[in-house]
Amino acid sequence: MGTGGFKMKVAYPTIFTEDEKNILIEVPDLGIFTEANEEGKRKGTLADAIEMARDAIGLHCITMEGNGNEITNPSKIQKIDITTSTFYENGKTFISVVDVDLKVYRQKNDMKMVRRNVTLPNWLNREAEAAHINVSRVLQEALMSTLGLAK
Numbered sequence: 001m002g003t004g005g006f007k008m009k010v011a012y013p014t015i016f017t018e019d020e021k022n023i024l025i026e027v028p029d030l031g032i033f034t035e036a037n038e039e040g041k042r043k044g045t046l047a048d049a050i051e052m053a054r055d056a057i058g059l060h061c062i063t064m065e066g067n068g069n070e071i072t073n074p075s076k077i078q079k080i081d082i083t084t085s086t087f088y089e090n091g092k093t094f095i096s097v098v099d100v101d102l103k104v105y106r107q108k109n110d111m112k113m114v115r116r117n118v119t120l121p122n123w124l125n126r127e128a129e130a131a132h133i134n135v136s137r138v139l140q141e142a143l144m145s146t147l148g149l150a151k
Contacts, residue, residue, distance in 0.1 A: 008101065008102060008103050009099060009100065009101050009102065009103075010057065010061055010071065010074065010099065010100050010102060011074060011097050011098065011099035011100075012027050012029050012030065012057055012074045012097065012098055013027075013028065013029065013074060013075055013076075013077040013080045013095055013096075013097055014026070014027050014053050014057075014095065014096055014097065014098040015027075015028065015080070015082055015085045015087070015093060015094075015095050016046070016049055016093065016094055016095070016096065017085065017087035017088065017090050017091050017092065017093040018043075018091045018092045018093075019087075019090045019091035020043070020091075021037060021043060022035045022036060022037040022043065022044060023035065023036040023037070023043070023044045023045075023046065023048070023049040024086075024087040024090060024091075025049055025052060025053050025056070026085050026086055026087060027053065027056065027057060027060075027098070028075070028080060028085070029072050029073075029074050029075050030057065030060050030061075030072055032053075032056045032057065032060055033086065034052050034053065034055075034056045035049075035052065036048035036049035036051075036052045050096075050098060053098040054098055054099075054100050054105075057098060057100045058100045058102060058105035058109065059105075059109070061100065061102055061105075062102060062105060062106050062109070065102075077095060077097055080095055082094070082095050107149070107150075118135070118139065120135075
């Protein structure tokens, strides 16, 4: 587990199936289905497919954690039978592992603002208002600095 009870990194067996137009993606452990394509312009590349898989896994995992649920543990890649995958009959199918650094993913994508009640001495609050200082922004910057986090 990482900070705050959240997992830091995950890696899931992911099944890729190439058809004429897309690379179809399935993450069996999480029940995720997605695809890589360029809206009819060109077939998605493997790099596109891995990026789509990472995004889908990251979103799924931080949503699970945000709802207070445990993230499903990944299966061993050797235990996954690609012939039972949803898209197996659609084209050339292969399996790989896709990893996601959830801490990084969370920082880039979990931008929901949370209201916090902060207590300041009255004189300090008046000084900040007079100087037109955004106290929320200063607090965010101070927390990131104290925690050693990048923007």
